[in-house]
Amino acid sequence: MEPESIGDVGNHAQDDSASIVSGPRRRSTSKTSSAKNIRNSSNISPASMIFRNLLILEDDLRRQAHEQKILKWQFTLFLASMAGVGAFTFYELYFTSDYVKGLHRVILQFTLSFISITVVLFHISGQYRRTIVIPRRFFTSTNKGIRQFNVKLVKVQSTWDEKYTDSVRFVSRTIAYCNIYCLKKFLWLKDDNAIVKFWKSVTIQSQPRIGAVDVKLVLNPRAFSAEIREGWEIYRDEFWAREGARRRKQAHELRPKSE
Template sequence: MCPPELSGLSSTSSSVTKNTPRSARRRSIGRDSSSKSRRNSNQISPTSMIFRNLLIMEEDLRNQAREQKKLRWQYTGFLSCLAGVAAFSIYELYFSDVVVKGVYRFFLQFTICFISITLVLFHLSGQYKRTIVIPRRFFASTNKGIRQFNLRLVKVHSSWDENLTDMIRFTMNAFSDSNIWLCEEILTFWKPIVLLRFWHSVKLRCQPRIGAIDVKIVLNPRAFSAEIREGWEIYRDEFWAREGARRRKTVNEAKS
């Protein structure tokens, strides 16, 4: 049992400890950080948040559209090759002026049977629907799903000069990559620094276009005003302009 004086002294010392400048600084720092976080969260307007979410959804839909297009073209080419080989075999067997005999005739008959069975199994397994039909209906099914949000996914049709520029960019980018690899891996004994810098600069200038160049999200005019739709277009263009500058800077830093 401690005397009242000691108990009063201990309570006084504890109150003094709680009110030290260090604890006061901690509380002030905590209040400042919380107020800064609240200010940062309040600085982002609801419109900017909506536009940012739209940008994320648009990029995801763009990647899906590219994957579906690539899948459709791959399997369309595969089926076209099979159909071409089957047509050639049928022509050689039944429509050619030269009579086919022996092993060559057996090989052509086997090819026709093999391709026919492959096409039937390809259709019955559902691969035709998954790789040809569904990618062809991608825009219709996507727009049916996002119609409730008053949004629409549309194709962006590029002009002939833009397509030509994209082709030149792609060709020069691949050519510069091959020359950079040649200078770094094969010509190591020479160390052509000047050539490396030149081809790195070519690669930097031939970066492909990014952004809404193939597909984009369009706001429904009946649900959104012209000001909001124009703001969405400006927000998207400014974002991809900054992103393009950032990617070029990244490539330039990696080069140096």
């Protein structure tokens, strides 16, 4: 029993010594990694950190502007359709040469009453302000909030060439998606088919533009010099150029896996 106990003690001593030795090494490793992180963070210039934060803010505001635009157009079309149906119903009831009677007249009166009540409730409930007025004033209210940062959110006016290119890309992408759906749904073609591969490549090549194509942040000339404003424009353009190339490369790399 005695040798076994001595051996056990020796083993425990070796384990304890190993743990003692490994303890400081782990702490030193953590200290080294934290020191490296501090050095890496300190190597970033203040201008780059400011531009990066501006890029994040701009992308978030771009997403909000896109959502507000879609919301405004959806409910604008809804109100326009309601107004069109209401005008047609009112004309059929009171301005047609032939007198409407019977069930047809009851249906028209019910439709006109339903549309009138719906429009009134739409205004009273505040949905008109939330879906039409607020999205329309998005840029004004946003610029009031970010004025303290000496930046301004503005719309980007696309040229005729850019509009034409965007339209061609949209039409090509829509046709490609429809063709892929029809080829798979009705002709039972698989992903490894040459025609399906071609239309998938069309969807990749016709992706919409990214970056400052619809809205962008502009620095206040009174607070920032021309060099800083030019540096911000260059930083943003270079970032979105790299991001677009990365997304296209990633899409090309994912094609063989999906196929």
